[in-house]
Amino acid sequence: MTTQTLAAPFSESTPAAVAELLASAKVMTVPFRLLVDTDANVNHNAPLMNIPELANNIKLTGGVHQNLVVHLIKGKTKAEDRYGVAVGRRRQAALAWLVARGEITVDYPVAVKLVSRQAALLISLSENNQREPMHPFREIKAFADLVQEGRSIAFIASVFGVSELTVRRRLKLASLSPKVLALLETDDITLEQLHALALTEDHDLQERLWFDAQQAWLREPSRLREAITQSETEISRCALAKFVGVEAYEAAGGTVRRDLFADAHEGYIANIELLQTLAADKLQRQAEALQAEGWKWVEVMPSGLDYKQRQRYGQLPSVLRELTAEEVAQQAAWQAQLDAVNTRIDALENNEDECEDDAAFEAACEAACEQAYGEQEQLEDALNALEASRVVGHDKAQGGVIVYVDWRGDMQMLAGLISPEETAARLQQGQAVRNESGNLIAPVPDKAKPIHSEKMVRRLSAHRTAAVQAELIARPAIALAVLAHRLLCSAFATGYSGERVVRISADSSEYELPKQADDLQSGKAWQARAAAHRAWQAKLPANFQHRIGWLVAWPQEDLLALLAYLTAISVNGIQTQEGDSALDPLAEAVQLDMTQYWQPTRESYLDHVSKQRLQAVVAQAISAEAALPLAAMKKGEAAAAAEALLAGKGWLPTLLGGQR
Numbered sequence: 001m002t003t004q005t006l007a008a009p010f011s012e013s014t015p016a017a018v019a020e021l022l023a024s025a026k027v028m029t030v031p032f033r034l035l036v037d038t039d040a041n042v043n044h045n046a047p048l049m050n051i052p053e054l055a056n057n058i059k060l061t062g063g064v065h066q067n068l069v070v071h072l073i074k075g076k077t078k079a080e081d082r083y084g085v086a087v088g089r090r091r092q093a094a095l096a097w098l099v100a101r102g103e104i105t106v107d108y109p110v111a112v113k114l115v116s117r118q119a120a121l122l123i124s125l126s127e128n129n130q131r132e133p134m135h136p137f138r139e140i141k142a143f144a145d146l147v148q149e150g151r152s153i154a155f156i157a158s159v160f161g162v163s164e165l166t167v168r169r170r171l172k173l174a175s176l177s178p179k180v181l182a183l184l185e186t187d188d189i190t191l192e193q194l195h196a197l198a199l200t201e202d203h204d205l206q207e208r209l210w211f212d213a214q215q216a217w218l219r220e221p222s223r224l225r226e227a228i229t230q231s232e233t234e235i236s237r238c239a240l241a242k243f244v245g246v247e248a249y250e251a252a253g254g255t256v257r258r259d260l261f262a263d264a265h266e267g268y269i270a271n272i273e274l275l276q277t278l279a280a281d282k283l284q285r286q287a288e289a290l291q292a293e294g295w296k297w298v299e300v301m302p303s304g305l306d307y308k309q310r311q312r313y314g315q316l317p318s319v320l321r322e323l324t325a326e327e328v329a330q331q332a333a334w335q336a337q338l339d340a341v342n343t344r345i346d347a348l349e350n351n352e353d354e355c356e357d358d359a360a361f362e363a364a365c366e367a368a369c370e371q372a373y374g375e376q377e378q379l380e381d382a383l384n385a386l387e388a389s390r391v392v393g394h395d396k397a398q399g400g401v402i403v404y405v406d407w408r409g410d411m412q413m414l415a416g417l418i419s420p421e422e423t424a425a426r427l428q429q430g431q432a433v434r435n436e437s438g439n440l441i442a443p444v445p446d447k448a449k450p451i452h453s454e455k456m457v458r459r460l461s462a463h464r465t466a467a468v469q470a471e472l473i474a475r476p477a478i479a480l481a482v483l484a485h486r487l488l489c490s491a492f493a494t495g496y497s498g499e500r501v502v503r504i505s506a507d508s509s510e511y512e513l514p515k516q517a518d519d520l521q522s523g524k525a526w527q528a529r530a531a532a533h534r535a536w537q538a539k540l541p542a543n544f545q546h547r548i549g550w551l552v553a554w555p556q557e558d559l560l561a562l563l564a565y566l567t568a569i570s571v572n573g574i575q576t577q578e579g580d581s582a583l584d585p586l587a588e589a590v591q592l593d594m595t596q597y598w599q600p601t602r603e604s605y606l607d608h609v610s611k612q613r614l615q616a617v618v619a620q621a622i623s624a625e626a627a628l629p630l631a632a633m634k635k636g637e638a639a640a641a642a643e644a645l646l647a648g649k650g651w652l653p654t655l656l657g658g659q660r
Contacts, residue, residue: 024115024116025113025114025115025119026113026114026115027067027111027112027113027114028111028112028114029109029110029111029112030070030083030109030110030112031106031107031108031109031110032095032096032099032104032105032106032107032108032109032110033106033107034081034082034083035068035070035082035083035085035092035095035110035112036073036082036083036084036085037084037085037089038071038073038084038085038086038117038120040071040084040086040117040120040121040124041084041085041086041087041089041120041124042121042124043089043124044089048089048090048093049090050161050162051090051093051094051097052097053157053158053161053162054090054091054093054094054161055094055095055097055098055103056158057094057158057160057161058091058094058095058098059098059103060155060158064088064091064095064110064111066088066091067088067111067112067113068085068087068088068091068092068110068111068112068113069085069086069087069088069112069113069115069120069123069124070083070084070085070086070112070113070114070115070120071083071084071086071114071115071116071117071119071120072084072114072117083112083114084117084120086115086120086121086123086124087120087123087124095108095110135185136170136184136191137181137184137185139160139170140170140171140173140174140181140184141174143156143160143167143170143171143174144170144171144174147171153167153168153171168260169195169260169261172198172260172261173191173194173195173198175198175201176194176197176198176203176206177203177206177207179203179207179211180194180197180203180206180207180210181194183210189210190221192221193210193219193220193221193224195221195261196221196222196224196225196228197209197210197224197228198260198261199224199225199228199229199257199259199268200228205228209224209227209228210224214510214533214534214537216545218510226511227511229257229268230511230515232257232268232269232270232272233268233269233272233275234266234267234268234269235256235266235267235268235269236266238269238275239303239405239406239407239408239409240275240276240279240302240303240405240409241269241275241409242408242409243279243282243405243409243410243411244275244278244279244282246267248278249269249274249275249278252274252278253271253274254269254270254271254274254275254278255270255271256268256269256270257270276302279302279405280300280302283300283302283403283404283405283411284300286403286411287299287300287401287403290401290403290413293396294396294397295396295399295400295401295415296396296397296398296399296400297400297401297419298400298401298402298403299400299401299402299403300402300403300404301402301403301404302404302405303404303405304402304404304405304406304412305402305404305414310414310435310436311435311441312420312423313402313414313417313418313419313420313423313435313436314417314418314422314423314426314433314434314435314441315416315417315418315434315435315436316394316395316398316399316416316417316418317394317434318393318394318416319393319394319395320390321390322390323386323390327386330386331383331386334379334382334383334386335383337375337379338376338379338380338383341372341375341376341379342376344372345369345372345373345376348365348368348369348372349369393415393416394415394416398418399415399416399417399418400417400418400419401413401414401415401416401417402414402417414436417436418433423441424443427441427442427443428443450577450578451578451613451653451654452578452609452653452655454576454577455608456605456608456609457575457576457577457578457655458516458517458574458575458576459516459517459608460517460605460653460655460656461516461573461574461575461581461583461655462513462514462516462517462520462574463517463520463523463525463594463597463598463604463656464573464583464587464592464594464598464655464656464657465513465571465572465573465574465583466513466520466523466525466526466529466597467525467592467594467596467597467598468568468571468573468583468586468587468590468592469525469529469568469569469571470524470525470526470528470529470568470597471590471592472564472567472568472571472586472590473528473529473532473564473565473568473569474528475564475590476560476561476564476565477564478589478590479563479564479565479567479568480560480563480564480567481589482567482571482586482589483563483564483567510569512572512574513526513572513574514526516574519603519604523597523598524596524597525597529568529569532565533569536562536565539558571583571586573586575655578654578655581655587657592657593657594652594656594657595650595652598652598656599646599647600617600642600643600646600651600652600653601643602639602640602643605653606639606642606643607636607639611630611631611633611635611638614627614630614638614639614642615627615628615630615631615638617642617646617651618630618642618645618646620651620659621645621646621649621651622645622646622649626645629641630642
């Protein structure tokens with residue numbers, strides 16, 4: 001055993017009393033078997049974490065490289081002396097782990113710093129109070145450097161005493177754009193935000209999402225994830241992914257964007273069309289088995305039916321079997337018992353007034369009623385179960401089945417259905433048809449087929465919304481009137497339930513509108529909005545979101561103009577079907593002329609509608625004769641010809657303000 005007296009590890013400003021406690025510290029080695037726990041360690045009762053990892057680190061790096069701090073615990077004899085570990089309890093536990101596995105002996109020499117018990121307690125308090133974990137940025141760089149040196153993930157995990165998953169996550173962050181990662185060193189970005197950006201390996205996209213964000217909320221982790229995965233589907237929320245199975249989807253060539261910082265099962269489906277095809281194929285196999293059972297028709301609908309769709313299907317009456325003689329007798333006996341119980345209940349309820357004056361009698365009445373109600377429930381359940389047992393199914397030759405996937409990802413069936421076509425035919429013939437709820441279905445008048453698909457309606461209404469926004473930005477007085485009207489409706493129009501295209505929450509439609517129309521951002525309306533946004537952003541002071549005094553001090557005209565701008569960008573008039581829109585009053589108020597913002601080009605409209613629609617548009621805008629040559633052309637040629645013919649004619653679809 002060797003010892004060495006140390007110079008006091010403190011400066012001249014250290015209090016004299018403390019200096020005296022530490023002055024006699026000695027460095028020495030003692031056998032492992034002499035080390036014991038001590039209450040001089042302020043964490044002596046705390047749980048020990050990652051001991052196997054630390055033990056492997058000690059083994060890999062050739063021993064304990066930092067002295068344990070101990071104090072002497074005297075025994076009855078010198079041979080019974082022990083050393084209490086005040087600092088280094090995890091290292092002590094790691095050595096014990098190695099001893100238990102035969103890696104080292106109980107006499108393994110451990111380097112310690114021997115101090116008095118008072119000094120040991122002081123050092124333990126100081127170390128636990130002053131210990132500072134490695135900054136995440138430095139840890140990320142350290143992990144990356146070790147990998148570059150050829151070290152394995154398992155080795156790094158052992159050296160740092162962390163899990164391999166933690167190492168993989170840190171290395172994932174190391175692969176981010178250097179410009180973005182550098183922000184972590186100065187704490188200008190959080191780990192959660194980096195986790196979100198790590199969903200993509202595209203450095204340009206990472207930088208655009210961070211540095212081009214015009215508002216702080218666009219940098220929230222959830223918003224960053226949404227921007228990266230906007231065309232993808234989250235596995236944990238996708239019933240079809242659960243039904244098909246992610247492994248089957250990937251085996252078929254589908255790709256998954258994995259989120260290394262989420263649970264192992266989470267990720268994003270990149271090819272929803274493939275997933276839908278796989279789900280339909282899996283359902284079709286079940287459909288073929290049902291068809292073989294004799295059903296008239298079987299239909300596969302991966303996402304099932306909504307309420308309105310279900311109302312179009314009739315329901316076949318159930319096929320009932322006759323009760324056996326024994327069941328008829330049992331049914332009569334149960335019914336007689338139920339009648340007797342009901343009579344008993346009526347009598348007990350009529351005696352309630354007499355019970356009020358006698359507590360004991362009242363308690364007896366309540367007990368008798370409770371027993372009678374229990375018998376009543378049992379008899380009713382038995383009779384209902386007997387009646388339900390009569391249902392043997394449906395006449396399969398007269399009806400069909402819909403096979404679908406429910407919200408949990410399980411396959412379900414709707415059996416005994418009458419198809420919408422046959423339901424309509426029966427209704428026209430005056431036959432009564434009931435739906436699955438047992439209610440009679442009323443004949444529904446035929447509706448004219450809409451001119452545009454829902455996708456096109458969304459596309460056009462996005463352009464119209466952006467144009468209204470641009471007009472409101474240019475006309476603050478009207479924008480403020482719109483805001484006042486919206487507030488009036490909430491405050492004075494009791495029961496007002498009209499659709500509201502101006503949202504008082506002022507949620508910007510910055511992401512919503514471009515999702516509906518991929519050509520929107522290159523248009524005049526969106527450019528006007530973007531220019532206004534940049535202008536206002538330049539006027540805002542630093543950390544504006546944390547203070548309000550600057551806004552109170554602003555000139556009144558600037559404040560009103562800002563309020564008008566915020567009102568304008570909150571407008572959202574996206575439609576899902578043609579017809580009147582809640583956006584109409586706003587368009588009228590600004591006297592919207594959509595020809596200043598939209599023209600019928602191939603990109604904006606003509607490539608997205610049928611050739612028949614192209615002919616109808618040209619005939620409406622110019623003449624029937626001008627539309628005739630389009631009939632003999634292929635679709636692409638017809639769209640190009642229509643674009644040339646319509647140029648400068650000012651034609652608009654009805655949804656954008658054109659003639660009805």
